[in-house]
Every structure is written in C-alpha cells, then in structure tokens.
Amino acid sequence: MQGFHLKEGMLLGAASAAAQIEGGDKNNNWYDWYKRGRIRDGSDPSVTTEHYVRWREDAQLMQDMGLEICRFGIDWCKLEPAPGQYDEAVIAHYREELQDMLSRGIRPLMTLHHFVNPMWFEELGAFTKRENDKYFLAFVEKAIRSFGDLVSEYITINEPNVYALSGYMTKEWPPGVCCFGLYREVLTRFAALHIQSYSLIHSIRKAMGYDDTKVSFANHLRVFVPKNPHNPWHRFCTWFSEKSFQDASTRAMCKGEVTFPLHRDPAIRPGEWCDFIAVNYYSRTTVHRFGSDFAVGVPVNDLGWEIYPAGIVEVARYAYDLLPRPIYITENGTCDNTDAFRARYIYEHLKALCQSELPVARYYHWCFCDNFEWLEGNSARFGLVHTDYETQARTVKPSGRFYSEIIRNQGVTEDMHAQYCNIKYKYNGGK
Numbered sequence: 238m239q240g241f242h243l244k245e246g247m248l249l250g251a252a253s254a255a256a257q258i259e260g261g262d263k264n265n266n267w268y269d270w271y272k273r274g275r276i277r278d279g280s281d282p283s284v285t286t287e288h289y290v291r292w293r294e295d296a297q298l299m300q301d302m303g304l305e306i307c308r309f310g311i312d313w314c315k316l317e318p319a320p321g322q323y324d325e326a327v328i329a330h331y332r333e334e335l336q337d338m339l340s341r342g343i344r345p346l347m348t349l350h351h352f353v354n355p356m357w358f359e360e361l362g363a364f365t366k367r368e369n370d371k372y373f374l375a376f377v378e379k380a381i382r383s384f385g386d387l388v389s390e391y392i393t394i395n396e397p398n399v400y401a402l403s404g405y406m407t408k409e410w411p412p413g414v415c416c417f418g419l420y421r422e423v424l425t426r427f428a429a430l431h432i433q434s435y436s437l438i439h440s441i442r443k444a445m446g447y448d449d450t451k452v453s454f455a456n457h458l459r460v461f462v463p464k465n466p467h468n469p470w471h472r473f474c475t476w477f478s479e480k481s482f483q484d485a486s487t488r489a490m491c492k493g494e495v496t497f498p499l500h501r502d503p504a505i506r507p508g509e510w511c512d513f514i515a516v517n518y519y520s521r522t523t524v525h526r527f528g529s530d531f532a533v534g535v536p537v538n539d540l541g542w543e544i545y546p547a548g549i550v551e552v553a554r555y556a557y558d559l560l561p562r563p564i565y566i567t568e569n570g571t572c573d574n575t576d577a578f579r580a581r582y583i584y585e586h587l588k589a590l591c592q593s594e595l596p597v598a599r600y601y602h603w604c605f606c607d608n609f610e611w612l613e614g615n616s617a618r619f620g621l622v623h624t625d626y627e628t629q630a631r632t633v634k635p636s637g638r639f640y641s642e643i644i645r646n647q648g649v650t651e652d653m654h655a656q657y658c659n660i661k662y663k664y665n666g667g668k
Contacts, residue, residue: 239658241588242648244597249644250306250343251299251605251621252568254351254395256314258288258608265314266359266411267352267611275413280614286606286624292334298622298631299605300341303644307338308392308567308601310348311384313376314355320372328383335387346567346601347388348455349380349434351395352410352611359412364426365405365419367502370433377434381441389442389449392567393434396457396517397427398486409612421498427454428489429504435511451512454490455567458483458516458552460545464525464532475524491560513598514556517568518586521545536662538571538582540617544662546585550593563598566590570603572610572617579621579636580657584649591648602640606631 243249256267260283267282276282288295299307315327338345350373354363361369377393401423403410435452442450461479463471481498488494493507520542523532531537536544553564569586573579583602590597607620615626621637624630633641639657643649649658 238651239654240648240650241591243587243643244591247591247597247600248305248344249600249640250304250308250602252308252601252603253288253310253605253608254348254353255310255312256282256285256351256353257604257610258286258606259312259315260285260287261289262312262314264318264356266354266356266363269356269359270411270413275411275612276614277612278614278616280609280616282609284626285609285615286626287629288606289330291629293337294631295606296334296337296341296343298633299343302621302633302637302641304343304605305644306344306346306599306601307605308348309335309338309345310351311380312353313350313358314353316380317355317376320357321375323379331384332387335384339387344390345388346390346392346565346599347380347384348392348395349377350393352400363412364400364423364430366422367426367429370426370430370504373430374433374437377437378441381438385442385445385447389447390451390513391438392453392455392515393431393438394427395455397424397431397454397490398482399457401427402482403612417498421500424486424489425499425502425505428486428495428499429502431490432493432506432508432510433504453511453513453515453562453565455515455517456483456487456490456556458487458518458556460521460548460551461524462521464523464530468525471525474526478522478524478527487556487559491556509560511560511562514553514560514562514564515567516549516553516556516564517603518549518552518566519569519571521548531665533666535665537665538578539574540572540613541665542572543665544571544578544582546582546589549586550589550595553590553595553597554593557595563596565599565601566597567599567601568603569600570619572613572619573636574616574618576618576623576634576636578660578662579634580639581660581662583636583640583643584654584658587643588649
C-alpha cells in the first residue's frame with residue numbers, strides 16, 4: 238500500500254527565516270558577507286523575496302494552500318538597529334503580520350535567532366564572548382514583551398551547531414574563522430543563552446497571564462555512518478563527528494549536561510530545557526575523515542546531499558529518547574531546482590514519520606517560497622512555491638499542490654501517490 242494517514246492531531250505547515258525572505262536590511266553579517274564576495278551566485282540578501290512588503294500576498298497563498306502552522310522568524314537586525322535602540326515601526330509591522338496570520342487560522346511558531354546578527358553585535362564579537370550575552374537576552378526580553386500576547390511557541394536559536402561549524406571551523410559563513418577554541422565557545426554560549434532564554438520567556442509570559450508557553454531550539458540533526466564499518470579510523474571519525482557536531486550541544490541545550498567540546502558555564506545547569514523536541518533534518522553523512530561527505534550510488538538532491546528518508550525517524554528517536562517531549566519537525570525539505578522529485582521526498586519523509594511510534598505533532602516543510610539560501614544564494618530552490626526573482630511572482634509548484642492535498646486529505650491516497658510520486662531520483666556516482 239502506497240497511501241498513509243497523518244498521525245491524529247498532526248499539523249502541517251512551512252518554515253522560513255526572516256533574513257532569507259524579507260529583504261530590506263543591510264545592517265547584518267550576511268549582507269557584509271555578500272559585499273565581501275562570499276555568496277556563490279552573487280545574490281544580494283537585502284533583496285530576497287521581498288516578503289517584508291509582500292507578506293499579505295504570501296499569507297493569502299499560505300491560506301489558499303491550507304497551511305495550518307507557520308514557523309515565522311523576526312529579524313533582530315531590523316528590530317534593534319543599534320544597541321538598546323528598538324524600532325517601534327518594525328515591532329508594529331510584525332504585530333500586524335502575526336495578527337493577520339492568526340486571523341487566517343495559521344498558528345505561528347516564532348524563531349528569535351536564525352543565523353543573522355546585527356553588524357554592531359557582530360563587531361563586538363557576537364557569540365564568542367560571555368560579556369555579549371546580555372545583548373541577546375535583552376533582545377529576547379523585548380521580543381517577548383512585544384509579541385507575547387500573540388505567540389505562545391518559540392524557537393530561541395536555530396541550528397547552533399551549523400552556525401558554529403560554518404562560521405568558526407569551515408570558514409564558509411561569516412565571520413569566516415577557523416578556530417576550534419572559538420567553535421567550542423560559541424556552542425557553549427548558545428547552550429547558556431538557550432537555557433536563560435527558556436526561563437526568561439516562561440517568566441515573562443507567566444507574568445502576562447499565560448500558561449501555554451512552549452520553548453525549544455531548532456536542532457540540526459544528521460545521521461552519521463562510517464564509510465567502511467570495519468575501518469577503525471572511519472568509526473572513530475564517525476563518533477567524533479557526531480559527538481562534536483550534535484550530541485554535546487543537544488545534551489547541553491536539552492538537559493544542561495556539559496560534555497566535550499562544550500565547557501562549563503554557570504548558566505548551563507541541569508534541568509529540562511525544552512517543551513518540545515524541534516528537529517531540522519535533511520540528510521545522512523558518510524564519514525571516512527574529519528568533514529562531511531556522501532556515499533556513492535545513493536539518491537541525492539541538487540546540492541549532492543543524500544536523500545535518506547529513514548534518517549528523519551532515526552534522529553527524531555535519538556532526541557526523543559534523550560528528552561521525551563512532543564516532536565516538531567521544524568525543518569525538512571530538499572534542493573530540487575526543477576521540482577522534479579520534491580513530492581516524492583515529502584511523501585517518503587512524512588510516511589516514515591507517520592508509520593513510526595514517535596509522537597510527531599508538527600511538520601514544517603522547508604520552505605514555503607524559494608528564497609535566499611545562505612552561501613548558495615538564490616540558486617538553490619527549496620520552496621513549495623516558485624519565486625521568479627526578476628518579477629517576484631509566486632507560483633505554486635506541483636509539489637506544493639501535492640502538499641496541499643496531503644493537508645486536505647489528512648494523508649496520501651493511492652491516487653495521489655500515482656499522480657505525484659512515481660518519480661526517479663538521480664544518484665551520486667551516476668548509478
């Protein structure tokens with residue numbers, strides 16, 4: 238049988254990051270990275286999809302597609318363009334957008350930090366210094382006091398491990414540093430800030446009279462396997478990669494457990510610091526050395542990442558076993574520039590989740606519209622909706638129509654599978 242039903246009560250929607258869709262800001266580390274010529278296709282992140290001015294059009298399209306939930310980011314750089322100086326017009330803008338979303342029956346999950354820093358914060362050393370923690374916590378407090386009557390669910394920090402690795406080890410992202418000591422410090426600061434933010438958000442909303450607050454962090458989890466399971470070096474590199482990339486930060490941010498490569502910090506204290514498990518999952522990594530690689534002869538997307546649907550259950554189960562909470566898949570999607578196989582990708586990942594025993598409550602597809610995909614610029618398309626970057630016209634892709642039908646039918650029928658999912662993947666290595 239090719240069809241399946243969604244889990245009872247499971248909600249489907251899409252995720253986005255403010256800096257990847259909004260445009261209109263140049264006061265941030267990613268615009269500086271662009272000016273330094275570091276975006277592969279030369280795309281300008283101050284343009285993106287112009288969502289900041291086209292948000293009503295996007296909201297109407299989300300409603301038309303039947304999306305039930307939306308992972309929604311706010312831009313710290315716009316909100317606080319200078320230390321302690323908050324732009325009330327920006328706050329009013331986000332409040333209007335949130336109120337409109339709620340009026341359409343779409344429930345927001347707000348992300349507070351998603352890779353992008355105001356330049357003033359970047360120039361202070363960003364998350365490499367404990368003395369800078371106060372700036373982030375002040376921003377969190379301002380955000381909750383500004384939007385806490387409209388939003389009950391929050392992501393404090395998106396993919397702290399990806400931010401730390403890409404910016405402070407591989408040098409691919411700003412600030413472009415390779416320093417294991419700074420990598421350790423950034424992971425430690427993120428764990429400390431998540432725990433402090435968790436307490437702060439709960440405290441503020443409780444004082445506002447709300448008892449439905451839910452807080453977590455969006456955890457990028459991969460499946461790591463040795464290229465040759467019989468090779469001791471491959472096994473060691475696999476263990477070290479998993480430990481240093483995700484296991485240590487996951488344990489610290491979920492339960493306050495400090496293990497290498499993090500170091501001890503007074504704010505990282507034992508407890509339970511997530512109200513739901515937030516998983517971002519894309520791929521599996523095959524390991525034979527330090528660094529990422531992919532196996533030969535496996536299905537891959539247009540960035541060469543392995544397509545491994547079973548992995549979404551494997552990583553979700555790992556996180557759930559560590560801290561049993563409702564599971565939100567806060568990102569899952571694929572780079573498919575011609576929309577050739579996205580429907581099959583969605584089908585296989587959702588089916589794996591729905592046929593598992595795990596309590597999966599939410600699935601946020603990454604992403605709604607094609608947008609600025611960090612180092613790749615506009616060249617990597619992940620959207621359910623096609624963006625024409627010359628005209629900014631939005632067009633729902635076949636995979637977007639398929640996704641809408643899943644929501645409407647609360648699952649996939651045999652006919653839907655036959656119409657959308659009988660598609661072949663391409664394979665790494667020409668197989």
